[in-house]
Amino acid sequence: MTTTATPGHDAAGERDSAAPVRTRAAVLTSPRGAFEVREVDLAAPRDDEVLVRVVATGVCHTDVGVWAGGVPFPLPGVLGHEGAGVVERVGSRVTDVRPGDQVLVSFSSCGDCAACLDDHPAYCATWLTRNLLGGARPDGTSPLRADGAPLGAHFFGQSSFAGHVVVAARQVVVVGPGVDLTLLAPLGCGVMTGFGSVWNVLDPQPGARLAVLGTGAVGLSAVVAAAVREPEVLVAVDLVPARLELALELGATHALPGGVDDLRERLAEITGGRGLTGAFDTTGDPKVARTALDALALRGELVVCGAPPPGTEIPVDIQPLLGGKVLRGVTMGDADPRRLLPQIVALVEDGTLPLDRLVRRYALTDLDRAFDDMLHGRTVKPVVLP
Incomplete structure (x- = not known):
């Protein structure tokens, strides 16, 4: 079955068409259930939104968290938040994106709060409701319906396990017309989180002594970011030998x-007994984080991005913290996607970040298998093609 938008725009991409989109999406009806690919109705873009025909979407552990019941996203609903595709329509107030542009789609932010105005949109005051918990546009309405009933939608402002998405224009990053979107789709969340957590937050200088704990797509992206900074020591830690071998190829010492x-x-x-100057934990395991914290040198910093269930605590001995150690959480690599993603795209294009070594492609109808392969370590980064 071919996914198509309903008529409502010409070849130039007529602006502000009110015509809805009839497309298809993978609908999750209950935690740990199977995905059902169904016909759905998608609302037309509003004046600050764009309609994107999805070419590919990466599968992220946050998607798996909702599927497993660990995140209270409203179901039945549509997940997916590493979308990439081609713009088909733009709203009347959109000036920097055009129909025909190839784009990567990242997380949602308001653009007006103190964090957004300070170039830290990952800490937007409305981040949780916009991206994880709301299941709707910021005004509470869902852009997705099936059989006339609203679906949980707008996951990370996207819900891109679908043929089309409507997203805020500030969420999209235009990339070159010749790039492979099925390769670049994971940049919108997982890769950006790993890369940005090292590049923006740890900010290691040459000679640093670093460890990356957990070398899935997030951790391996962090290894690449760290290796570019030429540390003295870069240790990769993981349970899967093949991932450790790849980390060594990407620059781990x-x-x-x-x-x-x-x-x-x-x-x-x-x-040499000096301790780590920095560590990045992707595992969400409090015991792993505590070990990394204990392994820090004076004034060392541990950054954690794993998202275990609410209430999970890291046991901390206060006394060693008095030596200037820092424990810091990070969301989305503290990145402004429109600034960081073009830098990461360049590293993919020149071979520094070999995403082709991480990606395996699946049809949307094989989404259950993609999740299972990711959970069992058979695939580092599944990418779904609608």
Whole structure:
């Protein structure tokens, strides 16, 4: 079945057409249920929105978190938040995006709060409702309906496990007409989170001693960002040997198996007893985070991005913190997508970030298998094609 928009715009992309879109989407009706690819109705873009025909969408662990019931997103609903595609319509107030543009779609932010105005949109005052919990546009209306009933939608402002999405214009980043969107789709969340957490937050200088704990798509992107900064030590830690081998190819100087009792001692040995100047934990495991915190040098910094269930706590001994150690959480790599994503695209294009080594493509009708392969480590980064 071919996914098409209903008539309502000409070849030049007539602005502000009120015609809705008849498309299809993978609908999740209950936690841990199967996805059902169904015909859905998508509202037309408003004056500050664009309609994007989805070419590809990466599968992220946050999608898996909703599927598993760990995030209270309203169901039945449509997930997906690493969308990439081609703009088909633009709203009347949109001036920097045109029909025909190839775009990557990232998270939603208001653009008006203190964090957004300070170039930290990942900490938007309305981030949680816009991206994770709301299931609707900011005004409370869902742009998606099936059989006349509203669906949970606008996940990360997208819900891109679908043939089309309507998103705020500020969420899209225009990329070159010749790029492979099925390769670049994961940049909108997972890759940007890993890369940005090192590039923007840890900000390591040459000679740094770093560790990346967990080397899925987020962690491997962090390894690449760290390697570009030429650290003295860059340790990758993971349970999967093949991922550790890839981390070494991407610039890690050492690789250690996770789940061992003497990880702290091994890190101390690698750093010559000096400790880590920085660490990035993607696992969401409080024991892993505590080990990394203990392995820090004086004034060292641990950045965590894993999202375990609410109430999960990291046990912290206050005394060592008095040596200037920092424990910091990060969302979306503290990135402004329109600034950082073009830099990451350039690294993909010159081969520094070999996303082709991480990506495996699936049809939208194989979304259940994509989730299962990701959960069991058979695929680092599934990418779904509608």
